[in-house]
Amino acid sequence: MKTTVGVIGGGQLARMMIPAAVNLGIDIRVLAEDEGMSADLAAVQVGDYRDRDVVLAFAATVDVVTFDHEHVPQEILRELVARGVAVHPGPDALLYAQDKLLMRQRLTELGLPVPDWARVENAAELGVFLAAHNNRAVVKTARGGYDGKGVRLVTHDHEVDDWFAALAEDGNGGALLVEELVEFRRELAQLVARRPSGQIAVWPVVETVQQGGVCAEVIAPAPSSEGRLAQAAADIAVRIAEGIGATGMLAVELFETTDERILVNELAMRPHNSGHWSIEGSTTSQFEQHLRAVLDLPLGATDTRDPWTVMVNILGGPAEGALSARYPAVFEAYPAAKVHTYGKDPRPGRKVGHVTVGGDDLDLAAYQARAAAAIFQD
Amino acid sequence: MKTTVGVIGGGQLARMMIPAAVNLGIDIRVLAEDEGMSADLAAVQVGDYRDRDVVLAFAATVDVVTFDHEHVPQEILRELVARGVAVHPGPDALLYAQDKLLMRQRLTELGLPVPDWARVENAAELGVFLAAHNNRAVVKTARGGYDGKGVRLVTHDHEVDDWFAALAEDGNGGALLVEELVEFRRELAQLVARRPSGQIAVWPVVETVQQGGVCAEVIAPAPSSEGRLAQAAADIAVRIAEGIGATGMLAVELFETTDERILVNELAMRPHNSGHWSIEGSTTSQFEQHLRAVLDLPLGATDTRDPWTVMVNILGGPAEGALSARYPAVFEAYPAAKVHTYGKDPRPGRKVGHVTVGGDDLDLAAYQARAAAAIFQD
Numbered sequence: 001m002k003t004t005v006g007v008i009g010g011g012q013l014a015r016m017m018i019p020a021a022v023n024l025g026i027d028i029r030v031l032a033e034d035e036g037m038s039a040d041l042a043a044v045q046v047g048d049y050r051d052r053d054v055v056l057a058f059a060a061t062v063d064v065v066t067f068d069h070e071h072v073p074q075e076i077l078r079e080l081v082a083r084g085v086a087v088h089p090g091p092d093a094l095l096y097a098q099d100k101l102l103m104r105q106r107l108t109e110l111g112l113p114v115p116d117w118a119r120v121e122n123a124a125e126l127g128v129f130l131a132a133h134n135n136r137a138v139v140k141t142a143r144g145g146y147d148g149k150g151v152r153l154v155t156h157d158h159e160v161d162d163w164f165a166a167l168a169e170d171g172n173g174g175a176l177l178v179e180e181l182v183e184f185r186r187e188l189a190q191l192v193a194r195r196p197s198g199q200i201a202v203w204p205v206v207e208t209v210q211q212g213g214v215c216a217e218v219i220a221p222a223p224s225s226e227g228r229l230a231q232a233a234a235d236i237a238v239r240i241a242e243g244i245g246a247t248g249m250l251a252v253e254l255f256e257t258t259d260e261r262i263l264v265n266e267l268a269m270r271p272h273n274s275g276h277w278s279i280e281g282s283t284t285s286q287f288e289q290h291l292r293a294v295l296d297l298p299l300g301a302t303d304t305r306d307p308w309t310v311m312v313n314i315l316g317g318p319a320e321g322a323l324s325a326r327y328p329a330v331f332e333a334y335p336a337a338k339v340h341t342y343g344k345d346p347r348p349g350r351k352v353g354h355v356t357v358g359g360d361d362l363d364l365a366a367y368q369a370r371a372a373a374a375i376f377q378d
Numbered sequence: 379m380k381t382t383v384g385v386i387g388g389g390q391l392a393r394m395m396i397p398a399a400v401n402l403g404i405d406i407r408v409l410a411e412d413e414g415m416s417a418d419l420a421a422v423q424v425g426d427y428r429d430r431d432v433v434l435a436f437a438a439t440v441d442v443v444t445f446d447h448e449h450v451p452q453e454i455l456r457e458l459v460a461r462g463v464a465v466h467p468g469p470d471a472l473l474y475a476q477d478k479l480l481m482r483q484r485l486t487e488l489g490l491p492v493p494d495w496a497r498v499e500n501a502a503e504l505g506v507f508l509a510a511h512n513n514r515a516v517v518k519t520a521r522g523g524y525d526g527k528g529v530r531l532v533t534h535d536h537e538v539d540d541w542f543a544a545l546a547e548d549g550n551g552g553a554l555l556v557e558e559l560v561e562f563r564r565e566l567a568q569l570v571a572r573r574p575s576g577q578i579a580v581w582p583v584v585e586t587v588q589q590g591g592v593c594a595e596v597i598a599p600a601p602s603s604e605g606r607l608a609q610a611a612a613d614i615a616v617r618i619a620e621g622i623g624a625t626g627m628l629a630v631e632l633f634e635t636t637d638e639r640i641l642v643n644e645l646a647m648r649p650h651n652s653g654h655w656s657i658e659g660s661t662t663s664q665f666e667q668h669l670r671a672v673l674d675l676p677l678g679a680t681d682t683r684d685p686w687t688v689m690v691n692i693l694g695g696p697a698e699g700a701l702s703a704r705y706p707a708v709f710e711a712y713p714a715a716k717v718h719t720y721g722k723d724p725r726p727g728r729k730v731g732h733v734t735v736g737g738d739d740l741d742l743a744a745y746q747a748r749a750a751a752a753i754f755q756d
Binding site (some may be wrong): 002003015016018019020022023024025026027028041042279283284292297298299300301303305322323324327328331332335336338339340341342343353 | 380381393394396397398400401402403404405406419420657661662670675676677678679681683700701702705706709710713714716717718719720721731
């Protein structure tokens, strides 16, 4: 009798659950969107996660359903739960990863620190917000944005008229989220895992460096974060996880503002790019912890294995040839670098892999991880 | 264009190559002996590795052929090589893992330290050896032994007549290997990896503790091994790897004798139980290194991640129920223990998994690893 975890979505997050599952002796089955995706090895089926029948049939073959992404429609998730399927995270929690307006609203209710924000349905309402915020703001679509998509910096009230028009057209009475443009010193991420029965595990807060709205690198732990900052970040993430009933991994993206505040930016309710460092850098990786959590098993230790761990994304990859053609050069130059590639074809800006280096010396680890990743990106 | 490693044999060694392959972005395909084996996830075919056509067809789908075990017949291996297939380790090296008599002969030619030994074809020859060695010796079948099978401690010349009879019957003119009964302080193992182009990587020598001829636990590095002992063990393994042209992982089992000698006991030409600690305990695990080596890629760093790493096998498993039924108890009590199970059904004495714990304190790590493994074995 084996335990089987079913993952909806065949991307790199599902892929990176495979090693954790293999090590733990847990069977993993993936419902992939297409042939040949990152998690192909564990893919048992190609199908549309928006198709109720496909998802129900897949769920019938596993012990728990979890996700590579947050896009499975609420009505399908709720039907799974109604039929007694274990779904983690569940629909009530996932809602706040699916809809940024609802997320802002809930975090505000929970008394958590967020940027000033408003729900705006038209240019006039946006104009009111802009007037109150020095004519600079960030507008986000409530749904469907990721890696910088669906986010626009605006200085005039008509700069998102196309989005208002699209919302009016789909007739769901939607609105946009507008937020103050936060002056931040740096971005942080706080990873936590939570079991359905309540246990929570917290990693050290990390620094994330974005380029063009996409995560470029992560430093674990965030430099100069011990003490007050680490405690504040952990407290926020634990309060969110408990407040919304998250199960499995939760990543809380944070701003550390120039005026010493910690504000919640975004939530991800699954393993997250900001936690890839934990594969080598922590006793328990985010992927193993996610499996433990969704199976309601006791969580693993989250201590760091090195004083510093630096993870650098491979964005795009080589203009010509396969990523693997660069392995000889990378492995030769950086024998301690841990190289991960996701089985994806190189394409400008695409996350196709990452490199992690740990050590006692942050500068050296960062240098090596960046240099190794750069060899993939000519 | 992806790189594909083909593994013949679907046991736990093939299974543990899967996480390394997934991380590195290498495709892995397994030719399994049966349905539902440990490496099932990567199994693309069930077939007999003694069937030339099966092996040739499998080899045609991969970039390099390697192994979960050493039992593929020489004539098939040689045909693969003749057809231009990359086979690592190759038949010339594998011979010394397949036949203990040839191994002893070759190591003696290479001037390496081995126990006194002889090739014996009958009880009379065995009697001569016994008379010269205080009437105590170890007799081994040249082929087919593992985990204590095919090994017998003898004090009289007729104690292996059944084996002589079997050899006479198969008509291949075979013989048995007889060796002095080594008085040893402890057993050690030296892991090395070697690329076809020559690069060699060496891990620290480890101590292996056997129970009933089966590896029970491994301590890395071997206590009090720094300096002379570590150097001697590494030198021996490097000389063997180069002397026989091993490619991929090579494990050299060693005796540390009561009179301060290091003697070579056995060879394994694949990832080995004595190297499972390296999954968490070294920057590069033996499984990742094996993949790098057989693909002739530069080898990874082999430094240890903790002062001490202890690996304890789960032998047998619970009398009733699945291994996974013990996860809640194990994970609750030992959150830093890394639990690996192999998807095998519990059976007395069977290796069904292992537990690894690292840390600064050897006693504490050993206590935790043993206690965690014990929970699986009531």
